Amino acid sequence: LRVAKRISNKILVELKFLHQIIFGRLRKSLAELYVINGQYEKALSLYAELLKPEVFEFIEKYNMYDAIHDKIVNLMIVDNKRTVHLRTQHRDIILPYEVVEQLLHTSKKCDKRYLLHLYLHALFEIDIHAGKDFHDMQVELYADYETRMLLPFLLTSQHYRLDKGASFVLGRMGNAKEALSTIINKLEDMQEAVEFVTEQHDDELWEELIRQCLQKPEMVGNLLEHTVGNLDPLYIVSLVPDGLEIPRLQDRLVKIVTDYRTETSL
Template structure:
């Protein structure tokens, strides 16, 4: 192409499209004709386009265009963030900020998090979940968050966000306290993932009140970390939970909790009579005399007859009196 033709092409792009406010077309044309237009001139068109969208109050579109136009230019990104701040539109640009190979200074992300913390708790919590924790100074955000919690100590959204921050900062016991208080569904995943069994030895009742089935499964799967004896002791004031745990243990292994089989007779009688007779049949560690005493006291006929049979022929007459054979 001749030199004058190149100049004419360049002038058409810059004056015809750009001058007519057709920024999208101008930008596309400039990108296609990059050999004829310098890089900084393409960037100028793009920046003008962003400005045009801001002036039209099309803030979301302006912020979205930043991704393509600003690329990996850190200074331009930070300039745009401060521009959006000056017009009260930090939220609009927040979802388009670079957080991959290019990272802005931590203060930029902290500024946006502070904006959300002051005006939109749900939005703040979303950013805490979605943004990598190393984008900002974790301690700075925790301090700011605790300031808001001092005014709203029971705000669930803020507490969940604080737990997320504690997990990133590896303060797992603090996160666990919050999740237990909130009865958060992720509490069991947190315990297993970060091996927090030493932190829950005095919180077994709380875990079982929250989700008995998950708690028992976790305890039985980790007997090497929290012993059977420890669990039984922790549940002594809650015999109904103690029964659930020992029953599930017995179903897994008839021998592991043998020292508690005598205790289980009373627990089955009180909370789970349908499973008492199967327990008496399957246990080889159950004291028959104690079992017979309890069943007689409660007038459990079927169980009493079975126990008489187990005691031998000398009890046959009594067994017959109680209803025959089993």
């Protein structure tokens, strides 16, 4: 009985495989008939569903760029490089949001986040503003798939929001000093900078934080407000060059003393 069951299962698998082959050939033949009859959109749909590499030549030959809006995922599965090139070169016809939406919500088996990264990266290299609505997403994608490109992206793009998540993302860049510089000079977020340095457990990075802040009077003031429990404010003040005026220095020192007393009394 067990032998018969194994044979039966094997036959079912072979029949299923045979069915797929026959069905695939029939659909390919149908696509060819559509071409003969000039029904190019129907032919394109079948070629895309069959995941045929020649679909790209078909699109180019019959100028079918307007007809591939709903076939993005299948084309990416067939050849992601050619699809990315196709979509970036014809981004006026195939809008970025269409590509992103289809990849985000596809149920097909594929690494959709990686495909998103490939597409958005290629789009950014051609036109830094074309995919601006997805730059927040792109920050995470660079952190996951191409860390070396994250810093250039952060320094070039003006369309991402990177406040509370800055330390998480930049901490994965591998270059702590450059990451810190980005937080201080681009984000201008001292709290984020202090949190970032704290997470690195690197005394030299604290010195780097002070050094970079000393280049901007307002940054020195902001740093003083975040010293409690982290840095000696007197040490920072001693490093301030003669003649450098720190905005609201007296008020900030009063606040530091008050915060220190509060902390030590707990």
